[in-house]
Amino acid sequence: MRSYKLVPLTLIIIFSILINGCNTGESTPAPNVIATVNGDEITIEDIKKTIEATEVGLMMSLQFEGNTGNAALEKDFFARQIEQAQTEAQKRYYQRMEREYQSRYSKNENDIFNRVIREVVVSQEAKKQGYEVSIEEARESRKQMDEINRKALEQEGMTEDLKRLEELEEEAARRLGYEDREEWFEASLVGVANNMAKSRMEEEFVKFLMKTYPDVQREQWVALRSNAWEEYIEHLLRNSKVRIYNDDFKVVYYEEKWEHGDLDLKNQ
Numbered sequence: 001m002r003s004y005k006l007v008p009l010t011l012i013i014i015f016s017i018l019i020n021g022c023n024t025g026e027s028t029p030a031p032n033v034i035a036t037v038n039g040d041e042i043t044i045e046d047i048k049k050t051i052e053a054t055e056v057g058l059m060m061s062l063q064f065e066g067n068t069g070n071a072a073l074e075k076d077f078f079a080r081q082i083e084q085a086q087t088e089a090q091k092r093y094y095q096r097m098e099r100e101y102q103s104r105y106s107k108n109e110n111d112i113f114n115r116v117i118r119e120v121v122v123s124q125e126a127k128k129q130g131y132e133v134s135i136e137e138a139r140e141s142r143k144q145m146d147e148i149n150r151k152a153l154e155q156e157g158m159t160e161d162l163k164r165l166e167e168l169e170e171e172a173a174r175r176l177g178y179e180d181r182e183e184w185f186e187a188s189l190v191g192v193a194n195n196m197a198k199s200r201m202e203e204e205f206v207k208f209l210m211k212t213y214p215d216v217q218r219e220q221w222v223a224l225r226s227n228a229w230e231e232y233i234e235h236l237l238r239n240s241k242v243r244i245y246n247d248d249f250k251v252v253y254y255e256e257k258w259e260h261g262d263l264d265l266k267n268q
Contacts, residue, residue: 029041029245030043032044032045033245034047034113034244034245034246034248034249035113035117035242035243035244035245035246035249036241036242036243036245037117037120037121037124037240037241037242038121038124038240038241039241040120040124042113042116042117042120044246046116047109047112047113047116048109049176050112050115050116051107051109051112052175052176053176054104054105054112056172056175056176057172058104058105059172060168060169060172063164063168064161064164064165064168078094078095078097078098078101079098081094081097082094082095082098086219087220087223089220089223089224089227090219090220090223092223092227092255092256093222093223093226093227096226096227096230096254096255099254103115109248109249110248110249110250110252113249114251114252117237117242117251118233118234118237119194121233121236121237121240122198122201122233122236123194123197123198124236124240125201125236126194126197126198126200126201127197129201129264129265129266130266131197131198131200131201131266132193132197133193133194133196133197133200134193135189135190135193137193137196138189138190138192138193138196139186139189141192141196142185142189142192150162153165166181169181169184172184201265202229204265204266204268205228205229205232205263205265206225207265207268208260208263208265208268209224209225209228211268212260227255227256228258230254230255231255231256231257231258232258232260232263234253234254234255234258235257235258235261235262237251237253238253239262
């Protein structure tokens with residue numbers, strides 16, 4: 001069976017571009033700034049880079065795996081799951097899975113903007129709550145995961161696949177404007193650090209949910225956990241100072257209202 005362990009790491013590095021481009025704004029934004037979130041800028045270049053990075057990631061997955069991950073799902077898979085959902089929470093869960101799946105292939109700039117702005121507020125909240133990760137820690141983590149995954153491929157006798165993956169990474173780096181894969185990986189470390197901080201905050205968020213909803217089990221827990229995290233992100237977004245400077249963009253809310261207010265996750 002073909003190993004897929006190394007590709008997700010590469011895609012994480014690609015999608016870390018979502019955060020890398022957002023800078024602290026000044027009182028008068030530049031013409032390319034489409035929005036600010038608590039003072040951090042989102043530019044039109046951030047949106048276009050994210051679209052390009054998504055296309056590169058899908059290209060790599062297609063050429064390395066022979067598919068794009070979930071692309072093999074039947075066309076009506078989510079429709080069936082929504083129809084068969086036993087609770088409203090499960091229905092919302094599958095509706096969001098369908099929306100997120102479709103957004104991965106979307107070139108609609110407002111869809112991408114809504115992905116980016118959510119990543120920004122989560123990154124800001126992680127920093128606020130003390131989950132910052134240093135660039136050096138991110139670099140070391142990336143190297144460790146890279147080594148683990150490469151050894152897994154070698155142990156499975158997939159040296160040709162390993163060589164092919166390295167070639168794809170070099171191609172992806174050049175398409176994204178870098179000289180080689182090492183320059184690309186190094187440039188992405190800010191985003192990798194943000195993703196690590198986000199993951200640590202989400203772990204504490206899950207602990208909060210377990211304490212708050214101790215009796216929820218199995219399928220209901222999966223839906224609750226996913227729904228609650230997205231509700232919390234939208235709560236952060238609703239309570240952020242968002243200014244939009246381009247009429248082509250607007251924030252879209254999908255989830256129900258978060259009922260638990262602000263959280264102090266490190267001191268719960």
